[in-house]
Amino acid sequence: xxxxxxxxxxxxxxxxxxxxxxxxxxxxxxxxxxxxxxxxxxxxxxxxxxxxxxxxxxxxxxxxxxxxxxxxxxxxxxxxxxxxxxxxxxxxxxxxxxxxxxxxxxxxxxxxxxxxxxxxxxxxxxxxxxxxxxxxxxxxxxxxxxxxxxxxxxxxxxxxxxxxxxxxxxxxxxxxxxxxxxxxxxxxxxxxxxxxxxxxxxxxxxxxxxxxxxxxxxxxxxxxx
Numbered sequence: 001x002x003x004x005x006x007x008x009x010x011x012x013x014x015x016x017x018x019x020x021x022x023x024x025x026x027x028x029x030x031x032x033x034x035x036x037x038x039x040x041x042x043x044x045x046x047x048x049x050x051x052x053x054x055x056x057x058x059x060x061x062x063x064x065x066x067x068x069x070x071x072x073x074x075x076x077x078x079x080x081x082x083x084x085x086x087x088x089x090x091x092x093x094x095x096x097x098x099x100x101x102x103x104x105x106x107x108x109x110x111x112x113x114x115x116x117x118x119x120x121x122x123x124x125x126x127x128x129x130x131x132x133x134x135x136x137x138x139x140x141x142x143x144x145x146x147x148x149x150x151x152x153x154x155x156x157x158x159x160x161x162x163x164x165x166x167x168x169x170x171x172x173x174x175x176x177x178x179x180x181x182x183x184x185x186x187x188x189x190x191x192x193x194x195x196x197x198x199x200x201x202x203x204x205x206x207x208x209x210x211x212x213x214x215x216x217x218x219x220x221x222x223x224x225x
Contacts, residue, residue: 080105
């Protein structure tokens with residue numbers, strides 16, 4: 001997600017101008033044209049605020065995110081790695097901001113199927129968020145689902161299932177069982193139960209999903225069994 005912010009000091013104008021040009025191009029879908037401005041915004045932020053300041057971290061993340069949108073994961077990796085290093089120095093390894101940085105790098109590894117590189121990052125991030133927020137908080141839920149999806153892609157369905165169950169419980173509590181996210185997690189959890197041969201649990205989940213879909217005109221379910 002591209003993040004912009006307000007500025008209180010006159011010397012920040014150069015950074016502000018670069019960032020605004022980057023945002024305009026990004027919002028038009030002109031990612032390659034936005035890159036030079038994102039780089040200049042990053043460099044200006046480092047000069048104006050310092051290499052541990054929030055503005056510099058946001059500029060690094062913005063640049064990395066644009067590269068991600070372009071599927072240039074090789075360029076994304078060192079940027080997120082730098083964010084992780086800064087977060088480690090400034091807030092420590094048990095802080096939610098550090099967990100988010102780990103999650104961002106893992107997300108960059110995932111599309112290129114660098115699963116073994118992504119796995120310890122997600123594991124560490126979900127442990128931090130679970131300890132800080134508990135398992136019924138969206139900050140935990142986002143990363144728990146990412147880790148569950150990774151386990152699923154790796155064929156480790158037994159490890160994915162409890163994480164999907166956490167996500168179901170969190171979504172049900174915070175948004176209710178009519179929310180699209182609840183449908184999504186319920187469906188993939190049903191499929192995971194099928195994959196481990198737990199057909200009784202899968203049928204129960206799929207029956208719940210079918211009943212929920214009946215209440216949504218025009219919605220159809222996929223055939224599983």
